[in-house]
Amino acid sequence: MAAVGASPSTLTDAAEVVALLVLLSEFAMLRSSLSRSQVRLYAFQSLCVSVLAAFVAATRHIGALYVLMSLSFVLKVIVVPTIILRLVREVRVDVTASHRLGVASMVLLAIVLSVFGVFVFGRLPIHSRSLPILALALAAAVILVAFLLVIVRNDVVSQAVGFFSLENGVSLASLVLAAGLPLIVEVAFLFDLLVAVVVFGVLMRVHHGRARTLSTRALDRLQG
Amino acid sequence: MGALLVAILVVPLATSLACLKASARLARALSLTSGAATFGLAVALIPSHQITTALGGWLRVDALSVVFLVAVTFLYATTTIFAIGYVRTGSGPVEARYSRRFFAGLNLFAWAMAMAPVVNGLALLWVAVEVTTVVSALLVAIDDTDGAAEAAWKYVLIASMGLGIALLATVVMYYAGSTVLGGSYELSYANLLGAATRFPPEIVRLSFGLAVLGFGSKMGLVPVHTWLPDAHSEAPTPISAMLSGSLLTVSFYAILRFYQVTVRAIGPDFPRAVLLVFGLASLVLAALYLARQHDLKRLLAYSSVEHMGILAVGMSFSAPIAIVGVLLHVLAHAAAKSTAFFGAGSVIRKFGTKEMSRIQGGIGALPWSGPMLVLAVLALSAMPPFGIFRSEFLIVEGGLAGSSTAVPAVLVVFVTLAFLGLSWFATQTMLTPTPDGVVRGEENAWMPVSMVMGLAVLVLLGVHPPPQLSSLLERAAAELGAHR
Numbered sequence: 001m002a003a004v005g006a007s008p009s010t011l012t013d014a015a016e017v018v019a020l021l022v023l024l025s026e027f028a029m030l031r032s033s034l035s036r037s038q039v040r041l042y043a044f045q046s047l048c049v050s051v052l053a054a055f056v057a058a059t060r061h062i063g064a065l066y067v068l069m070s071l072s073f074v075l076k077v078i079v080v081p082t083i084i085l086r087l088v089r090e091v092r093v094d095v096t097a098s099h100r101l102g103v104a105s106m107v108l109l110a111i112v113l114s115v116f117g118v119f120v121f122g123r124l125p126i127h128s129r130s131l132p133i134l135a136l137a138l139a140a141a142v143i144l145v146a147f148l149l150v151i152v153r154n155d156v157v158s159q160a161v162g163f164f165s166l167e168n169g170v171s172l173a174s175l176v177l178a179a180g181l182p183l184i185v186e187v188a189f190l191f192d193l194l195v196a197v198v199v200f201g202v203l204m205r206v207h208h209g210r211a212r213t214l215s216t217r218a219l220d221r222l223q224g
Numbered sequence: 225m226g227a228l229l230v231a232i233l234v235v236p237l238a239t240s241l242a243c244l245k246a247s248a249r250l251a252r253a254l255s256l257t258s259g260a261a262t263f264g265l266a267v268a269l270i271p272s273h274q275i276t277t278a279l280g281g282w283l284r285v286d287a288l289s290v291v292f293l294v295a296v297t298f299l300y301a302t303t304t305i306f307a308i309g310y311v312r313t314g315s316g317p318v319e320a321r322y323s324r325r326f327f328a329g330l331n332l333f334a335w336a337m338a339m340a341p342v343v344n345g346l347a348l349l350w351v352a353v354e355v356t357t358v359v360s361a362l363l364v365a366i367d368d369t370d371g372a373a374e375a376a377w378k379y380v381l382i383a384s385m386g387l388g389i390a391l392l393a394t395v396v397m398y399y400a401g402s403t404v405l406g407g408s409y410e411l412s413y414a415n416l417l418g419a420a421t422r423f424p425p426e427i428v429r430l431s432f433g434l435a436v437l438g439f440g441s442k443m444g445l446v447p448v449h450t451w452l453p454d455a456h457s458e459a460p461t462p463i464s465a466m467l468s469g470s471l472l473t474v475s476f477y478a479i480l481r482f483y484q485v486t487v488r489a490i491g492p493d494f495p496r497a498v499l500l501v502f503g504l505a506s507l508v509l510a511a512l513y514l515a516r517q518h519d520l521k522r523l524l525a526y527s528s529v530e531h532m533g534i535l536a537v538g539m540s541f542s543a544p545i546a547i548v549g550v551l552l553h554v555l556a557h558a559a560a561k562s563t564a565f566f567g568a569g570s571v572i573r574k575f576g577t578k579e580m581s582r583i584q585g586g587i588g589a590l591p592w593s594g595p596m597l598v599l600a601v602l603a604l605s606a607m608p609p610f611g612i613f614r615s616e617f618l619i620v621e622g623g624l625a626g627s628s629t630a631v632p633a634v635l636v637v638f639v640t641l642a643f644l645g646l647s648w649f650a651t652q653t654m655l656t657p658t659p660d661g662v663v664r665g666e667e668n669a670w671m672p673v674s675m676v677m678g679l680a681v682l683v684l685l686g687v688h689p690p691p692q693l694s695s696l697l698e699r700a701a702a703e704l705g706a707h708r
Contacts, residue, residue: 163381177399198358
């Protein structure tokens with residue numbers, strides 16, 4: 001983003017690359033077997049989304065977006081990852097390999113979902129002045145892979161990170177579709193996310209306190 | 225009138241904060257007053273014929289909002305009465321701490337649910353629904369058992385993922401609006417409804433589909449209902465009643481707001497088709513699951529899925545009378561389901577189990593709650609003279625007025641099947657001889673009183689709905705495009 005004097009197409013290309021990084025970090029989260037690295041990947045993904053927010057704020061001269069960007073940077077890159085990392089450290093279990101599927105089939109499934117998302121959303125009749133349409137298509141892929149992450153990984157950290165990264169996907173989509181959304185509403189969204197993080201944290205601790213594990217394999221009592 | 229709206233939001237919030245500090249006795253008195261006062265304020269809005277706004281356009285209430293506001297606040301009022309009898313008082317610090325948390329949470333939950341129909345605009349509506357999720361997830365977990373922890377985790381995860389999709393729906397709708405209204409505008413209902421006819425159809429369709437999937441996961445529509453039976457069965461009974469009677473309908477309200485804009489933009493065919501698919505799936509699956517439940521609260525939870533299916537199917541019928549029926553169903557279901565949960569709470573207390581095979585002779589053991597629970601179950605099965613009979617009658621009548629008779633026929637068949645499941649429960653557990661070891665009598669007067677109120681409202685809605693309420697329902701149906 002430092003290249004202020006660069007041509008618009010170069011900037012757009014750079015934005016597309018950053019959007020692609022958002023999707024790649026989602027894949028890495030899916031693949032990663034250490035809870036700590038998942039949380040760090042989430043922080044990196046949030047950073048990418050913040051960079052894109054700064055890009056939109058600069059190119060479209062929306063002052064409110066700078067405020068939003070700083071807020072979401074502080075919350076999603078610093079506060080939320082710190083809270084979850086502390087929780088993981090506290091319970092002293094680093095979940096490894098909680099996959100329901102083999103790594104190969106999991107990644108293959110994620111690729112199929114991403115291709116589906118990119119093609120469906122890429123064909124929508126949408127003309128955005130803030131970011132290329134490819135960013136929206138990638139956001140759709142991020143959301144689908146986030147669902148896969150929650151479904152195929154059975155430990156509470158993966159599932160929580162899956163939800164938070166789903167929210168990153170929606171943020172990315174909203175940068176493309178609704179860059180002008182009133183600031184107060186965006187702040188309300190962020191505040192809600194923070195509250196959700198606290199609730200996730202409380203429930204993770206409750207779960208660990210009762211089951212002595214972060215795996216969700218024990219959560220099979222309620223059926224039918 | 226604007227001050228009324230502000231009061232509806234301030235009173236429960238202030239009560240919730242006060243409950244954190246107050247003594248147990250004072251917290252109960254405050255909650256009771258707050259519930260009754262909030263319901264009174266909502267009822268005072270019924271005769272108003274214009275749209276009320278407050279706080280510079282942040283709050284806005286039309287006839288549709290009032291219908292849901294009345295349902296939410298009625299449940300708030302009866303649930304506080306029931307909760308006073310249900311939450312055990314004790315002198316120990318553990319009981320005092322539980323009671324303080326419980327009443328603070330209950331009032332906060334009611335506040336969040338009252339906020340959803342009162343705020344102006346799809347974005348604030350989403351925020352309100354998300355707040356209901358986080359508050360209710362903590363309330364589901366409050367009993368601190370293995371089952372409660374499991375249910376709360378499933379609930380918060382599935383509902384939050386669903387609401388992520390609902391947020392995407394909101395953003396997509398914002399984009400649809402920005403093609404007409406320009407890059408930066410308020411997502412208020414007036415703005416959206418005013419410009420909806422010029423929205424791009426594909427985008428509106430995408431938004432509506434995402435909204436039904438997203439909010440549908442909180443409303444309990446099949447196949448995104450899986451958290452619902454767990455949360456309803458593991459939560460404390462007063463919370464189950466509020467989850468089932470008002471939380472699900474608040475999410476339905478959110479879907480109706482998207483429906484309203486979508487119908488204005490692209491006509492009713494697409495939204496009706498989407499709701500029909502989700503509604504029929506919920507109705508059919510829930511009716512089948514009802515027949516094989518062993519847990520009393522799970523039985524009632526599946527009955528909620530069934531009724532949410534009926535609401536969605538009702539919205540897919542073209543005749544205006546069906547929409548009036550759907551809105552009446554929202555009110556009647558809130559009263560009937562909460563009464564049934566209250567009765568179930570008394571039964572579970574008496575027999576110390578949720579397993580239906582171990583509950584015998586409820587009607588003899590509980591001289592008031594027992595018979596009233598049977599009546600509530602009959603009301604849920606759409607027996608006259610209760611309100612659900614009238615609302616389902618209107619829905620089926622509206623369905624038969626349309627082109628297809630197949631869907632109303634399927635509706636009637638599966639409602640009957642659900643009736644069989646529920647009446648099997650009633651005959652096996654309630655209408656059997658009471659075993660010798662069981663002590664006869666109610667635990668206290670609070671719990672039966674809350675049920676009397678629910679049944680009274682059901683009879684009122686079924687026999688003779690007040691004319692002002694009928695007029696409200698017709699105005700709300702007209703707002704949803706029923707005159708087309």
